[in-house]
Amino acid sequence: MDLTEESATAAVAASFAETPDPRLRELLEGLVGHLHAYVREHRVTVPEWERAIGFLTEVGQKCDDKRQEFILLSDVLGVSMLVETLNGQETGTESTVLGPFHVVESPPREEGESVDLLGRGTPCVVSLRVVSADGRPLPGASVDVWQCDEDGFYDVQQPDVQPLGNGRGLFRTGEDGRLWFRTVVPSHYPIPTDGPVGGLLKATRRHPYRPAHVHLIVAAEGHKALTTHLFVADSPYIESDAVFAVKQSLVVDFAEVADEREAARYGLAVPFREAVYEVVVEPEAADAG
Amino acid sequence: MDLTEESATAAVAASFAETPDPRLRELLEGLVGHLHAYVREHRVTVPEWERAIGFLTEVGQKCDDKRQEFILLSDVLGVSMLVETLNGQETGTESTVLGPFHVVESPPREEGESVDLLGRGTPCVVSLRVVSADGRPLPGASVDVWQCDEDGFYDVQQPDVQPLGNGRGLFRTGEDGRLWFRTVVPSHYPIPTDGPVGGLLKATRRHPYRPAHVHLIVAAEGHKALTTHLFVADSPYIESDAVFAVKQSLVVDFAEVADEREAARYGLAVPFREAVYEVVVEPEAADAG
The missing domain is CATH 2.60.130.10 (Aromatic compound dioxygenase)
Structure with missing residues (x-):
């Protein structure tokens, strides 16, 4: 209770403690760590976060069986290429x-x-x-x-x-x-x-x-x-x-x-x-x- | 050219150099930094990234005028609460x-x-x-x-x-x-x-x-x-x-x-x-x- 700027990340990470798949647990704990660090470091405001949520919603809704806007987003942020580079031959x-x-x-x-x-x-x-x-x-x-x-x-x-x-x-x-x-x-x-x-x-x-x-x-x-x-x-x-x-x-x-x-x-x-x-x-x- | 594990983040951050709104530029550079660090630290694989893309796409597609699954995702990851806590009175x-x-x-x-x-x-x-x-x-x-x-x-x-x-x-x-x-x-x-x-x-x-x-x-x-x-x-x-x-x-x-x-x-x-x-x-x- 009473999540604070300091306690939030550990509290949320702990919520994944019972995850049966250890890799999923690792990936989620790591995700929470980076998401929270991002919000803290940049003092993201409520309207900014609402705008981010709205943007991601639009990205998802633009997808259909012929269009994959989330891959496009991953591509323009260089994440797709980084993942390929890490896993390439x-x-x-x-x-x-x-x-x-x-x-x-x-x-x-x-x-x-x-x-x-x-x-x-x-x-x-x-x-x-x-x-x-x-x-x-x-x-x-x-x-x-x-x-x-x-x-x-x-x-x-x-x-x-x-x-x-x-x-x-x-x-x-x-x-x-x-x-x-x-x-x-x-x-x-x-x-x-x-x-x-x-x-x-x-x-x-x-x-x-x-x-x-x-x-x-x-x-x-x-x-x-x-x-x-x-x-x-x-x-x-x-x-x-x-x-x-x-x-x-x-x-x-x-x-x-x-x-x-x-x-x-x-x-x-x-x-x-x-x-x-x-x-x-x-x-x-x-x-x- | 020839983006590497080491050069990727700086290269993508530099692509935002002409962004007129300085706050948007800061938020995007920070986002790229954390996304890339996450992928590097956890050696995210191509199938894992594809699954993440598929998950986010589903989250967006579950949204309509009565349902906001992206807020729900932000909520269960403790991000909504952290943003509120940082910006609260x-x-x-x-x-x-x-x-x-x-x-x-x-x-x-x-x-x-x-x-x-x-x-x-x-x-x-x-x-x-x-x-x-x-x-x-x-x-x-x-x-x-x-x-x-x-x-x-x-x-x-x-x-x-x-x-x-x-x-x-x-x-x-x-x-x-x-x-x-x-x-x-x-x-x-x-x-x-x-x-x-x-x-x-x-x-x-x-x-x-x-x-x-x-x-x-x-x-x-x-x-x-x-x-x-x-x-x-x-x-x-x-x-x-x-x-x-x-x-x-x-x-x-x-x-x-x-x-x-x-x-x-x-x-x-x-x-x-x-x-x-x-x-x-x-x-x-x-x-x-």
Whole structure:
């Protein structure tokens, strides 16, 4: 009784003493410690806290099966990227944020198929090779791909313009760990600004743009799943991603190819663009420390 | 670029450098500092962070015009009470949490009127006197009252059973700063457990109960508005309020009255219960430090 500025944190932490799951207990006690310290250090006022509650409520209410505003909030505060960084592979390809657009399942596609269903952008081939930490090729690895179109919109943002599944594909690597698919070069784009997170960026004079990128989740048997992007080199905003997700090692030249024989191999006309990348995933049981 | 565990917090804090409102900038930088420290200290994993995002999304989606699950979350984590405690009056009556049920406007009522529209519970009179810090009575002060019924439910929780406005009233004090109104003795009750906050309490084996109380917001001209409760002495859970809101100074004897003349004065039969309390509010401009 009579919670005070000094006693509050210990009292609330003690309320979690009977939590059966020790990790949940640790996470809740830690959360209470930081939340209370934040309120104390900044002498948060009642109207400020009410505004914070109102903001978080709006964030939740903006979410639906095609929109994930809480991931967006986590992204613009750099928390998503920090969590990815702490949990990323210690060797091999670096990971980056999942982002808020992995909200529908990617349609299964065959090697060489195009994830672009509109046929309007700059034709592009993405050629991947998935290998284990020791360089061994990994056949049969699943590669989940999603990206925006040449105007910077994901399918779920434009239900009247793009068929669901545009820009998305779930592939498997071939016998040599290789996979290639066709697409269009994605554009840089603003994260959705019509919700409370957009309001936050506006109030803080931050721009909402992300540099152009292709999302990947690579999962090979016996290996850690890898969530990452391929960033388009020289894209605008490559130095100031609104969600802090760019890593140098993930910036890839989407080079123009003018060679007719190369084009014929992929069933394309010249010129087209090609991104080549080797994805290195860590064995699951590996003691990579 | 290449945000690391070490560089992340400074990089994200720097993104708020152009925020025009210095207080917003401070609050956001502080928030980023604590969020990042929390993630680092507890090595939060990707699935754990995804679960947290999912939980917060559910909390937001449980909110509507009659339900405020984010206030409930803030309440059970003791944050609401800490904010109230930091911002409460330095002298006079102590404040406590607003709670999640102040979601509809209280109907204006005259002194002596009953806030109970059902006539089923134990009849009760609440007699208040609102005074300034120096003891001067404050006529014309507004007193916003809300409480649950004798079964522990607020009107908004039982739209089919209780008329909206049951348990609620917006009163004004008379010339001597006094106000009395009729009601029923409120019950202790569980906070709503059918949402994600209920799930959190269950997973941590915390009980959801609050001791019986009447909510008040007292606002007198030239004085700080006071948000508080009158707690019913000897209510169950008075020692273990699920939202940490009990203060000894707010625990009031809802005493049984058997005196026929007292009863006649209030238009009641004997026995009834009576709670008497003096509310002391601080002048707004006072340098109470």
